[in-house]
Amino acid sequence: MSTASAPARTPWLRAIALGVGLSLIVGGILLAFAWPSLTASAEDLPVGIVGPDASVAQVEEAVDEKADGAVELIRYDDRDAAVTAIEHREAYGEIVLGDAPTDAPEVLKATAASTQVAGVLDGLAAQLQKQIDAQIRIQVEQGVQQLQATMGAALQAAMAGQRPQLPQTPETFEIPTVTVVVTDLAPYSDADPQGVGLTVSIFPLVIGGVLGGVLLSLTVTGVWRRLVGVLVYSASAGLVLTGILQTWVGALQADFWADAAAIALTIAAIASTVTALSGLFGRPGVAVGAVSMILFANPLSAANVPVEFLLEPWGTIGQWMPPGAGATLLRELSYFPDADVSQQWLLLGGWALGGLVLTALDPAGRRAARTAAAAGPEPASAPVAPPAVPASV
Known part of the structure; x- marks a missing residue:
């Protein structure tokens, strides 16, 4: 009675090479999916800007200093041109500056274009608000100092027995309230708010x-x-x-x-x-x-x-x-x-x-x-004769 021979075992070198090769394949798959995210960094994102030259130059200087090359500001003639650029995917957002210092700036964004860029524009809006608040604080301090100087001069004159030189109309100043407006021109749908x-x-x-x-x-x-x-x-x-x-x-x-x-x-x-x-x-x-x-x-x-x-x-x-x-x-x-x-x-x-x-x-x-046609048909195998049956005696 014959026994079937055991299958040949895989050589050790082949088994080790297979394990190393599979690990390299897995590493390649991980690198393929992780590499774009790990190396992703914003660079020259097109963002429009509208406003007076002096204000635009000031914002450009601040953006160049803070954004570190992530944003490329592109000048447009007016707000309508900026909106058209966003709708045509020529820009991710816009900064619209008012003609007067007390005019509230507006930041236009399109969240559906990119939530990451929308976050960058929100950061720019916050930075603009800080600059405006700083300018308002300086104006208020200057107004208070001027009022203090006027009142001090009038008090010294009164103490010296002189008639104080007061302005005919009292000097007053208002503290302006300027808030940056953020407008989302392309938000995601209510059914998929985060995209x-x-x-x-x-x-x-x-x-x-x-x-x-x-x-x-x-x-x-x-x-x-x-x-x-x-x-x-x-x-x-x-x-x-x-x-x-x-x-x-x-x-x-x-x-x-x-x-x-x-x-x-x-x-x-x-x-x-x-x-x-x-x-x-x-x-x-x-x-x-x-x-x-x-x-x-x-x-x-x-x-x-x-x-x-x-x-x-x-x-x-x-x-x-x-x-x-x-x-x-x-x-x-x-x-x-x-x-x-x-x-x-x-x-x-x-x-x-x-x-x-x-x-x-x-x-x-x-x-x-x-190739199969050139090789021709395979030769038919010869029929196997049945075993001879011994004649009965």
Whole structure:
């Protein structure tokens, strides 16, 4: 009776190398997600300013001293021009200074553009208020000193037996009350007041696009069937996810069909990229597509922080990839309807179209088919004769 041989044990060196390799992979994943946040720092955030030249110069000097390069002030002619710049996503906020020193300044912000930048603008408003309070305190002290000097001179004259020289109208002064006004031109919706739903929705879109591309690449045989699978999946996912994010969660505020089209196009761009790489390189291309979208494009999408917070040129590169373009498109459709989103539509459409074309061409599959045809059919194995039955005696 024969016994099955025990399976060969894995060599020690291979087991150790596998453990080290897996640890490096985990470290790479952690670095990919943590690096943009750890290195994020505001630099040259475009913020407009309106007002008299003297007042603007004073604020510019204070901002340069306190902001340390985080804010780039851009002059506009009037408040209407500043509001238009915010609505078109040309500026994150504005500082509107009054013509007279007693006119209350106004700080315009757009929380939906970035909660971090809105916090920076709140800090600028507080700094302006401190400067105004300091100026008012100086004016009050000067007025008190002038009044004390007048009364002192009159008292000395009276003590000397002279008629005091009092002004015909008593000198009075009022303590001005100037309060900086903060106006939010683009707040988040009441259903999503902190913008959490909009921010966290981007990663599921990326995962959904990658998952669809991977499964269609590995489970669907036939180029055209795979192509139709990408189109049907993207369209249906756009409807389902828009129904959840807009109707249920309230994170999206644009027209339902516009949001559905944006989500569908984002998923199509990601999924078709994976299927295209599968068509170019086979199964290794599937892995390359999934890793590049999850570990490279998604952290650079600027879904959680403004583009200006990311190191250059990574922020710009991230906006040219599907997750970044999709995140910007959804945000601007919901809260900045006057902004120009043609670039985002064209980018997502270009990624989707290029991926679908390469998926249809399927060069790797065609190469494999030609190789199999050149090898010819496999020879049929010879039939095994049944064992001979001994004749009975």
